[in-house]
Amino acid sequence: MRFLILFLGLAVQSAALAGWTVESHTDAMTDEVKKKATVTNDLGNSFTIYRIAPGGEVWGNFALSERMVDQVDWRDPPIFRVDKHEPHDLEDEKKLDALLKKLGDSGDVYKWEPKWVNFSMWHGDPDEGIAPVLVEIMEGSKLIVRYHLGTGGYKDTTFTLKGSADAIAEAVGISPTVDHAEQQRVQAFKNAVLEASDQCKQDMTSMSDFKACMMKRIKCVKQADQDIQVFKSCFYD
Incomplete structure (x- = not known):
């Protein structure tokens, strides 16, 4: 400021x-x-x-x-x-x-x-x-x-x-x-992460389950390094 x-x-x-x-x-x-x-x-x-x-x-x-x-x-x-x-x-x-x-x-x-x-x-x-x-x-x-x-x-x-x-x-x-192609790739990865968050909410039966799911999402984001296929394979295995 x-x-x-x-x-x-x-x-x-x-x-x-x-x-x-x-x-x-x-x-x-x-x-x-x-x-x-x-x-x-x-x-x-x-x-x-x-x-x-x-x-x-x-x-x-x-x-x-x-x-x-x-x-x-x-x-x-x-x-x-x-x-x-x-x-x-x-x-x-x-x-x-x-x-x-x-x-x-x-x-x-x-x-x-x-x-x-x-x-x-x-x-x-x-x-x-x-x-x-x-x-x-x-x-x-x-x-x-x-x-x-x-x-x-x-x-x-x-x-x-x-x-x-x-x-x-x-x-x-x-x-x-x-680079619009890169912009689209990055946005697609963000969308995949958001979908994973929504999946955690839908599958939640307890707060501990939800936290475990979100922790997995975080781990997969780091592991994927912006690669959408790697992220999906990690999260949905």
Whole structure:
């Protein structure tokens, strides 16, 4: 979080108006170079994607221009949509964040301030597939963000996605070209693991049986190393 706050005042609007750019910040204490991919529209609003730490999660930030009097309503999180894909409602992240805190987890998933919101977008491990929302942004043409006002109503603000793939790839350390065959393979493996979890629930006759089944699922996931056939052979033997 501190990383993004340091960056909020550093965006160069004149450069971002033509498309997405990569901005770097070197930590004076550690010499660590931190990068973010960002775009700023003609209103001065911005959309940013960055890693919170080397190899860590990838987060997004939507920020309103300081020149505007508008503020993001704390009750109704923004919604954003890439081209004709399904909209992404940050209410889901807000609810998950509240649930995690209720359970005693100190980690953040959604963070609100009057002028901006931060939100988790991807766990950050390319070996487990890139989050579909990130793929949409990298391959899309236009991003629309709808933010609600505390006084009622909402406004839409639009961002170009020109140059987003190269900028995001450099900022978070992934390929600018998405391997869709690999994405499908990873998703198929995830689906197989979910089906195994459902099977554990269906076959449950006691809590001890359920725990044993889930432990087997975990063992098979590790053994399979993303190979769906190895996983199925292990779990359903």
